[in-house]
């Protein structure tokens with residue numbers, strides 16, 4: 001393995017995914033964290049914002065305005081900002097550093113800001129801004145026109161198990177949403193094999209509260225979240241078009257999807273119970289075999305032993321996705337359970353997995369921590 005060290009920046013370092021990126025990367029042998037950018041937390045030492053990371057030798061949080069992009073010495077940036085903010089920041093930093101992706105995509109450069117000799121900084125965006133192929137779909141679901149349509153089209157969808165080769169040479173990666181990650185890993189092989197009916201997929205999802213980010217929201221108050229749970233986004237959650245886009249590619253035709261997320265009183269973790277119709281002649285065991293064969297060599301996706309019910313505790317703090325398939329009492333149907341940690345395989349861990357591919361490092365570097373159990 002190469003002994004080269006790569007210089008990394010994190011935008012949105014004071015958020016939940018930012019904190020987990022720092023946690024994971026601090027154990028990565030080829031990475032030096034050189035830039036940490038916060039929003040309201042800018043100017044504060046990281047040890048004050050995140051005391052649990054205080055033992056690490058890391059730079060203080062600075063604001064976006066303080067970053068001197070032209071000439072900056074970074075190999076890769078994680079952008080863990082909210083959607084909408086992300087697309088503007090990514091476009092801005094590409095202009096400021098004279099990124100060659102702008103030329104490839106024939107985007108007009110602001111020549112005054114271009115530093116001609118600067119190497120391209122690879123970018124991994126954790127927000128939803130570069131996941132959707134169609135700008136009209138983005139506008140419909142995110143309520144505003146996309147401000148960097150060409151970049152949206154030029155980004156690689158960062159699900160390594162399905163886009164590994166494209167990720168190796170990508171300069172802009174769109175990390176999948178947490179709900180889509182758990183669903184797509186369970187369903188794409190089955191759709192590719194035409195083993196399930198693409199018209200009647202029902203995904204019942206539960207997420208821990210970190211899925212909603214760290215900014216204070218009235219609906220996230222302890223007294224209203226603890227000892228309770230509720231569905232949200234009923235019939236219209238913004239992860240639906242993302243899942244439909246990727247599932248349609250696997251099925252070779254549009255899919256029919258019902259998806260209902262629920263907020264449950266736990267910090268991290270995500271569980272999806274997925275109801276599918278079996279294709280003619282297929283059994284629940286067949287689905288399990290297809291998944292087990294598809295993921296036999298994958299380090300981060302595993303089909304549980306027959307009969308073992310995946311639980312969020314089985315993956316907590318790890319980059320693992322654990323899946324299993326069960327017979328339904330109703331003939332012709334099956335139940336699939338898929339679990340991930342939303343902050344690891346659902347965001348920061350998956351982002352580091354993509355980074356390893358982009359930098360030519362072994363894909364598992366820094367990511368083999370076992371889950372925290374119990």
Ligand SMILES: NC(=O)C1=CN([C@@H]2O[C@H](COP(=O)(O)OP(=O)(O)OC[C@H]3O[C@@H](n4cnc5c(N)ncnc54)[C@H](OP(=O)(O)O)[C@@H]3O)[C@@H](O)[C@H]2O)C=CC1
Nearest residue numbers: 012014015016017039040041080081082127211213214347
């Ligand atoms: N949480 C999760 O499970 C997942 C999250 N994601 C996506 O990852 C991204 C980050 O999520 P998460 O870490 O949970 O979010 P948080 O709300 O926890 O953190 C957001 C970060 O962005 C900074 N920030 C917010 N607005 C601005 C702005 N206008 N300019 C500069 N910085 C800003 C915040 O700084 P400060 O707090 O200092 O103001 C903070 O560092 C989001 O796009 C989210 O949708 C994707 C998959 C899963």
Ligand SMILES: CC(=O)N[C@@H](CCC(=O)OP(=O)(O)O)C(=O)O
Nearest residue numbers: 126127128177178179207211212
């Ligand atoms: C519990 C909770 O609120 N979860 C978030 C999804 C987190 C995520 O993956 O969102 P992005 O698409 O923004 O990356 C939600 O439902 O909006």
